[in-house]
Amino acid sequence: MTELDLPQYTQLLAQQARDASRKLVSASGDQKNAWLRRMIELIRQRTPELLEVNAKDLEQAPTYGLAEASIDRLRLTEARLEGIATALEEIIALPNPIGEVIGSNMRPNGLLVTRVRVPLGVVFFIYESRPNVTIDAAALCVKSGNAVILRGGKEAFHSNMAFYALLQQGLKDVGLPEQAVQLVETTDREAVGHFLKLSEYIDVTIPRGGKGLIERVARDATMPVIKHFDGVCHVYLDKSAELEPAKSITVNSKCQRPGVCNAAESLLVHTDLVETVFPAVVQALVEQGVELRCCPRSLELVSGGKPATEEDYATEYGAKIMSVKIVNDMDEAISRIHKYGSGHTESIITTELAAAEKFTTEVDSAAVIVNASTRFNDGGEFGLGAEIGISTDKFHARGPCGLHELTSYKYVAHGAGQIRG
């Protein structure tokens, strides 16, 4: 940071981002891919330094009181850096979305009306302490023609700054505007408030995080917001659920990566399964070290279970803890999902088509999954390529947000002298 005060500093970044976005709009797909390729080279070349800087963040993590799952998100390893390079390769392979004609209509008077994909402009992105997101988000924003202002979590500050230096170097090396990617070089949350007032320069804010963040941004933003809120996700075992998929899908949804937003937090079980499928599912969860917080009925069946409070059912644990409720029917399951869930991801396990159809029709969440893990609600897994996050909003974008979700469109009409009578 310079000696500028926060209002001046944030205004400068936003203005620079706007200027960069005006230039970036006409960058070719080849030029943007050249930058992404250069990023892969730089990350591979600088792996030892990146790991060293990340170690500094990891060393300081306990002073912030980070839980194990959050420390895991913060950690970089050689394999994870290679994973970032792979994600960049996947983004390179995606077609340049900008300039794509997504609709056209020849009018009777000969006017050719087209709808052309365009960038959103300037994205202000606030996200958790997960350094790979810095690269993913920058890559997706620039490939979709947007300038981005990145505001990562304080715990990842050093890692983010190290990535930022590479992002800037890469942009310079390939002749793209350096200010297409800027990172907020202060962890002072007051800076966020200043950015939220700058609708003149910032087209959209994307907050990815917990309640405090989302509430503040929704309240204070003067520009449109695409919220990436928490995941209180459910697995519902319907009355026809078979044992093996019920077990493996529940365990995967909860345990494959408990700290992420699409991990399941709550298990709903149809009453008909109490003596058949449920005990084996419980055993499988317990073997994985999952603590179960149970409704009065399930508590009688789960040895070592703890009684659930009302709050448990609405909690995103981000850890190997799961709430459990026996329900009388699917209607009860759906109404609990609407009452306690966050509209992120819900899965049903069933062998009945009609049950699957009822669940997918009635459940109002960004992703509703039949006979598969909640963990699949992810841009890569859904075939969109990388994602900037998972929108829990309904407007503009819902679910995983990839390149297309970072674009809008404009009408371009070609005439040959037509005038309106």
Ligand SMILES: NC(=O)C1=CN([C@@H]2O[C@H](COP(=O)(O)OP(=O)(O)OC[C@H]3O[C@@H](n4cnc5c(N)ncnc54)[C@H](OP(=O)(O)O)[C@@H]3O)[C@@H](O)[C@H]2O)C=CC1
């Ligand atoms: N839907 C999705 O795509 C995703 C959702 N999430 C959700 O994010 C949460 C986990 O991340 P966690 O680290 O706890 O998230 P937090 O909300 O604590 O932090 C995320 C970012 O927001 C900032 N922030 C938080 N509160 C404020 C505020 N009041 N004003 C300004 N900035 C603020 C943090 O800054 P600071 O560094 O100052 O703390 C950080 O940069 C979970 O709920 C998870 O489900 C996570 C990933 C993806």
Ligand SMILES: N[C@@H](CCC(=O)OP(=O)(O)O)C(=O)O
């Ligand atoms: N896209 C992710 C889930 C979303 C995410 O990034 O979550 P988080 O680890 O909480 O930042 C995945 O399934 O891998």
